[in-house]
Amino acid sequence: MEPYKNFKNKYINAKDIFNQKENTYGVFIYWTICPHCMAIKSFMNNYLLKDNRLQIYLLNETGEEDAILFKDIDDSNMVSKQAFMENYTKASLGASEVKDIVYYFVPALLIIKDKKLVNYIVFEDNIEKFLRSYKDE
Numbered sequence: 001m002e003p004y005k006n007f008k009n010k011y012i013n014a015k016d017i018f019n020q021k022e023n024t025y026g027v028f029i030y031w032t033i034c035p036h037c038m039a040i041k042s043f044m045n046n047y048l049l050k051d052n053r054l055q056i057y058l059l060n061e062t063g064e065e066d067a068i069l070f071k072d073i074d075d076s077n078m079v080s081k082q083a084f085m086e087n088y089t090k091a092s093l094g095a096s097e098v099k100d101i102v103y104y105f106v107p108a109l110l111i112i113k114d115k116k117l118v119n120y121i122v123f124e125d126n127i128e129k130f131l132r133s134y135k136d137e
Helices: 005-010 035-039 041-050 081-092 124-133
Strands: 024-030 056-060 108-113 116-122
Touching: 005 041, 005 056, 035 041, 035 124, 041 056, 041 124, 081 116, 108 124, 116 124
Parallel strands: 024 056
Antiparallel strands: 024 108, 108 116
């Protein structure tokens, strides 16, 4: 079941992550079968409906059709889930092409500014906290 069917005009494909018209915007990556993605569904729907501090585009990667466009990562040396996540999100900062973004955990929120990835937030609690306190820089 598609959780954002009322916002079809906000759907994008991975190849379009850096091609939006705004100077600063977010790209929310989710799966329709992910319990963490569904946990933030209500918050995101409300945010998309009435809170426009940050324009958000939606990228449904449930089928992972676009996954090949992203940077691959070796997870065989994963010390802890948290450390792994912090390493790959930091490694993706500054990316200006999809092939330089590591895609691993969802939900994820990519913050694009001046056609570059400036922030990469993973997991529903972190995304909600970020969007609640977001102020355009």
